[in-house]
Amino acid sequence: MSTLPPLEPGVLPPGIRARIIPGINGLSVHVLEAGRAGQPCLLLLHGFPELAWSWRRVMPALAAAGFHVVAPDQRGYGRTTGCDTSYEADLAPFRMLNLVRDQLGLVAALGYGHVEAVIGHDFGSPVAAWCALVRPDVFRRVALMSAPFAGPPALPEETPARAPAPDIHAALAALPRPRKHYQWYYSEPGADAEMWHCPEGVHAFLRAYYHVKSADWPGNRPFPLAGWTAEALAQMPTYYIMDLGKGMAETVRPERPDTAAIAACRWLPEQDLAVYAGEYARTGFQGGLNWYRCRTTGRFEAEAQIFAGRTIDIPSIFLAGASDWGTEQVPGALRRMREIACTRMSEVQLIEGAGHWVQQEQPEQVVAHLLRWLG
Secondary structure, X not given: OOOOOXXXXXHOOOOOEEEEEEEEOOEEXXXXXXXXXXXXXXXXXXXXXXXXXXXXXXXXXXHHOOOEEEEEOOOOOOXXXXXXXXXOOOOHXXXXXXXXXXXXXXXXXXXXXXXXXXXXEOOHXXXXXXXXXXXXXXXXXEEEEOOOOOOOOXXXXXXXOOOOOOOHHHHHHOXXXXXXXXXXXXXXXXXXXXXXOOOOOHHHHHHHHHHHOOOOOOOOOOOOOOOOOHHHHOOOOOOOEEEOOOOHHHHHHHHOOOHHHHHHOOOOOXXXXXXXXXXXXXXXXXXXXXXXXXXXXXXXXXXXXXXXXXXXXXXXXEEEEOOOHHHXXXXXXXXXXXXXXXXXXXXXXXXXXXXXXXXXXXXXXXXXXXXXHHO
């Protein structure tokens, strides 16, 4: 697979530069950077369907505070190359411990023995959490955003014998309004094509998807769910618990904002969305979807259970939008993160005026919280 050029300087905001760093765990990694190499380093990890580009609104301010800020396109995303991103690919390179290995390699290639903090959003949040869990000597602090980390999976030997849990997918499908969980939809072979080749095009699909998960969409009023049951999960919006017969592009299509709302969207203007759309129109979504398949197949659960009972004992913080259902999508995860998984979590901040894309919707507040926490 050939190496792609980095994003052109004319696309990047002032103070941000791009380059390709080859030879990292089999990858050529596309990174965005701000600040001066050799300053204390912050490593920023994006989620789905995002890119290093997702951090563009916070990087200059963090750099101005004296940090070398580095945001990679993670494995399977954007201009990072070197892995098979097809549906038929071996999933092992996309498992969580190998994603941590990617970040260890990047830190070493940058010339650092450690970073001041690893900061992860959405699916980047569990990657950041696992970085902190297994290598706290390298990742000295961890900021988790939008996706709570409830800790590594328990050993089955430690849990009392009980009757098998009901099949949540059968229960969702049997509801009066039949439903399915988005992560299992993302694991289906047709999910990539449904989004990549949707009739409205990638740009319009992403506009609808980013809008419906933001604070701009009035339906985002999250609350704690009673438990992992079909009836409780079905209280979430359909971008999480989907109608059984619909794909994601079809699900969010009716919520695409009109021309006036798009023009008024300051946190994601059309020229910024065009960068996302251009990258995903070129690559499709399967590289990121393979991360979900690692989770839903359970294939790597036993490997993760090696760390059962281990906690994150370095300083930590959690930031999310007050309008983000991501904080509640796994019932009990937010409480477990605060009370068990992260023993030195000093703050949980739910930021008003932000939905799921908190560092894009409210970058000034995110920067203020991070800098105060970093001291």
